[in-house]
Amino acid sequence: MLKRLFNSPRTGRLGTALLLAASISAGSLIAPQAAQAEGQLRIAEQFGVVYLLLNVARDQHLIEKHGKQAGIDIKVDWTQLSGGSAVNDALLSGAVDIAGAGVGPLLTIWDRTQGRQNVKAVASLGNFPYYLVSNNPNVKSIADFSEKDRIAVPAVSVSVQSRYLQLASARLWGDKDYARLDKYTINLPHPDASNAIKTGGTEVTAHFSNPPFQEQELETDGVHVVLNSYDLLGPNSPTLLFATEKFREENPKTYQAFIDALVEASDYIQRDKAGAADTYLRVTQSKADREQLIKIISNPQFEFTITPKNTYPLAEFLYRVGAIKHKPASWKDYFFQDAKLLQGS
Numbered sequence: 388m389l390k391r392l393f394n395s396p397r398t399g400r401l402g403t404a405l406l407l408a409a410s411i412s413a414g415s416l417i418a419p420q421a422a423q424a425e426g427q428l429r430i431a432e433q434f435g436v437v438y439l440l441l442n443v444a445r446d447q448h449l450i451e452k453h454g455k456q457a458g459i460d461i462k463v464d465w466t467q468l469s470g471g472s473a474v475n476d477a478l479l480s481g482a483v484d485i486a487g488a489g490v491g492p493l494l495t496i497w498d499r500t501q502g503r504q505n506v507k508a509v510a511s512l513g514n515f516p517y518y519l520v521s522n523n524p525n526v527k528s529i530a531d532f533s534e535k536d537r538i539a540v541p542a543v544s545v546s547v548q549s550r551y552l553q554l555a556s557a558r559l560w561g562d563k564d565y566a567r568l569d570k571y572t573i574n575l576p577h578p579d580a581s582n583a584i585k586t587g588g589t590e591v592t593a594h595f596s597n598p599p600f601q602e603q604e605l606e607t608d609g610v611h612v613v614l615n616s617y618d619l620l621g622p623n624s625p626t627l628l629f630a631t632e633k634f635r636e637e638n639p640k641t642y643q644a645f646i647d648a649l650v651e652a653s654d655y656i657q658r659d660k661a662g663a664a665d666t667y668l669r670v671t672q673s674k675a676d677r678e679q680l681i682k683i684i685s686n687p688q689f690e691f692t693i694t695p696k697n698t699y700p701l702a703e704f705l706y707r708v709g710a711i712k713h714k715p716a717s718w719k720d721y722f723f724q725d726a727k728l729l730q731g732s
Contacts, residue, residue, distance in 0.1 A: 425638045426454070428645060429464045431474050431483040433541065434577040434671075436598040436683060437626045438487060439663060440512050440652045440691055442670040447655070449648035457640045469576035470542035471495070478506065484634050485509065485645065489547025490698050491705075493627050497721040498711035505632035508722040509642075510649055510693035511624035511731070517548060518601040519614035521593040522584050526613055529555055529568060538572045538593040539580035547625045547701075548595035551616050554704050558619075565708045584610060597625070599675055599683050622688065623697035635723060646725060649693050656691040660684050695722060695731040 428450060432438045444450055445465060454461035466483060468474050471492025478486040478496070493508050500506045519538070525531055529552070532538065540548040549572060557565035575583070575591065581600040583591040585607045593613065594604065604610050616625060628649075635642050656663040664680040667673060673680075683689075690696075699718045706714040715721050718731055 425641055426459045427462050427464075428485065428638075428641055429466065429483045430485045430487070431466045431468050431477050432487040433467065433469060433474065433626075435596070435600060436667060436680075437512050437515055439656060439667055439684070440649050440693070441487065443652035443655055443663060443666050444648040446666045446670050447652070449651050450644055453644035453647040453651075454641065457644055459640050459644075461641055461644060470574060471545045471547070472542040475545075478629070478631065479504065484638075485628055485630050487512065487626065487628050489541075489550070489626050490624065490701055491547040491550035492542065492545050493629050494702055494705055494711055494721060495545055496629070497715075498713050500631075501713055506629055507632065508695065509628045509630050509635075509725075510646065511695040511698075512626045512628065512693075513653075513689065513691040514622045514624050514696050515598060515626075515689055516622075517551065517595065517597050517616040517625055518605075518612050519548070519552065519593060519595040520584065520601055520604050520610050521613050522587055522607070522610050523592040524609060526593065529614060530559060532568055532571050532593070534571075536571055536592045537590045538568065538595060539575040539583065539591050540572050540595050541574070541577065543572045543574055544569055548597075550701060550705065550710075551614070551619060551625075552595060553708070553710075554619055554701065555614055557704065557708065562708050565704075598686075598689070599673075599680060602679070602683050603675065617688065620697055620700055622690070623701075624695045627695065627698075630723075632723075646693070653691050653693060656684070697732055699732060 430441065432441050450463050451461050468477060471488040474486045474488040475492050475496045477483045496506045523536060526536065540546050543549055552568055552572070553565045556567045560567055577596050577600045580591060580594040580596065581604055583589045584594045584604045605612070616623070661681050663684055664677055667680060668675065668677065695718060702715050702721065705711045722731065
């Protein structure tokens with residue numbers, strides 16, 4: 388079943404990313420590294436259009452550009468992983484300086500590092516609806532999932548997709564049953580899960596993902612939306628960038644150059660959707676259809692911005708059900724407070 392998704396010959400960045408994620412998840416096998424000096428930046432990203440701000444910044448060398456304007460040369464290293472757990476492990480082991488993952492993994496690591504590494508969010512990557520889709524005709528709502536189904540998510544119980552599913556479960560069955568569907572979820576990178584949904588024939592009958600995978604899956608006959616994250620929380624920022632307090636304080640010029648690069652990338656995407664689509668194809672080496680990708684990026688429900696939106700309701704929920712021990716007073720508790728983020732939520 389699922390074994391053939393992983394045992395087939397794989398080459399390129401996905402195979403490397405999976406090997407790196409596995410090694411980082413081992414934790415004890417990797418000795419913590421010292422924080423990088425000013426002028427060096429290591430960034431961990433994942434899969435999907437939600438990382439377009441990073442794709443543009445990388446393609447146009449915007450971090451390096453703003454570093455030069457601040458009087459420093461910045462060397463940027465990029466790593467692609469899958470799942471918030473692997474990303475969190477990479478950050479805490481010292482393997483990366485900036486981590487890209489969902490608000491769920493951010494709240495987990497923020498909660499667990501208080502008084503130590505003090506991890507907080509640096510910026511949002513934008514506002515996007517995430518869809519839970521299924522190729523099982525009997526699954527019309529989350530109440531229809533059974534032992535016959537497996538729901539692919541980037542990281543079981545930790546990823547923002549898992550947290551969305553838990554929130555939906557709590558609303559349907561009550562807080563005490565918020566984890567009712569966790570037993571049906573499995574870890575699977577978005578590209579592999581998307582292929583499983585489109586081709587069928589595996590135990591994966593549902594996938595909670597992000598753009599462009601969800602839109603591509605919905606083009607397959609029989610694949611339909613079971614849950615839309617916007618129906619849960621309204622427009623919100625599902626994916627964030629975060630870092631340790633130590634990195635931010637010891638690398639102020641590098642940190643600021645990174646923020647300025649994201650702002651410039653956001654402005655570019657708003658001006659040139661076609662150019663942004665070409666950037667995504669070029670950087671990720673995706674085989675996605677260009678016209679479809681432009682349509683996805685142009686979705687009026689999408690907003691590529693660093694300002695977080697509507698993240699706090701999920702934080703309140705995770706505290707209420709005991710998934711995190713510390714209750715943030717507001718979104719500002721788990722975000723570094725920089726001038727460009729003051730209007731967040």
